[in-house]
Amino acid sequence: xxxxxxxxxxxxxxxxxxxxxxxxxxxxxxxxxxxxxxxxxxxxxxxxxxxxxxxxxxxxxxxxxxxxxxxxxxxxxxxxxxxxxxxxxxxxxxxxxxxxxxxxxxxxxxxxxxxxxxxxxxxxxxxxxxxxxxxxxxxxxxxxxxxxx
Numbered sequence: 001x002x003x004x005x006x007x008x009x010x011x012x013x014x015x016x017x018x019x020x021x022x023x024x025x026x027x028x029x030x031x032x033x034x035x036x037x038x039x040x041x042x043x044x045x046x047x048x049x050x051x052x053x054x055x056x057x058x059x060x061x062x063x064x065x066x067x068x069x070x071x072x073x074x075x076x077x078x079x080x081x082x083x084x085x086x087x088x089x090x091x092x093x094x095x096x097x098x099x100x101x102x103x104x105x106x107x108x109x110x111x112x113x114x115x116x117x118x119x120x121x122x123x124x125x126x127x128x129x130x131x132x133x134x135x136x137x138x139x140x141x142x143x144x145x146x147x148x149x
Contacts, residue, residue: 030061031146035074035129038142043094046126047142056109058127058143060087068118068148070099070127077108078139083129087114089122090145102129123147 033046035056040048056075062068070087077083084098102112114127124145131138 033143046145
């Protein structure tokens with residue numbers, strides 16, 4: 001897990017992502033999805049309720065050695081909270097198990113980096129960030145599924 005980042009410029013985030021192995025592997029390249037406080041979801045689509053505010057973003061990509069990479073940035077989440085990060089692959093690994101955790105600061109901002117093997121045949125990918133310990137009323141942030149080559 002990466003340490004907390006202060007609010008970074010777009011260029012700084014791109015520089016970090018390149019250093020972390022986010023390279024274009026095909027026409028689609030890295031994909032970005034906003035995080036929504038969305039209880040409903042589906043394996044092929046990710047977050048179903050995207051009408052409200054956003055709480056950060058996720059950038060997903062694949063590496064040349066067959067790994068799925070996800071950079072998660074929670075912005076304006078619950079202060080001083082821990083979120084479990086779930087990286088979903090469809091078809092094949094949805095629902096899944098948590099991969100890493102993310103801890104927010106007093107402003108509700110935090111970052112995490114997850115890496116897992118990409119499943120053969122999986123074409124759509126999305127991330128959930130669930131506030132732990134989970135109970136009714138706690139946040140479940142979800143991205144919309146994105147295609148990757």
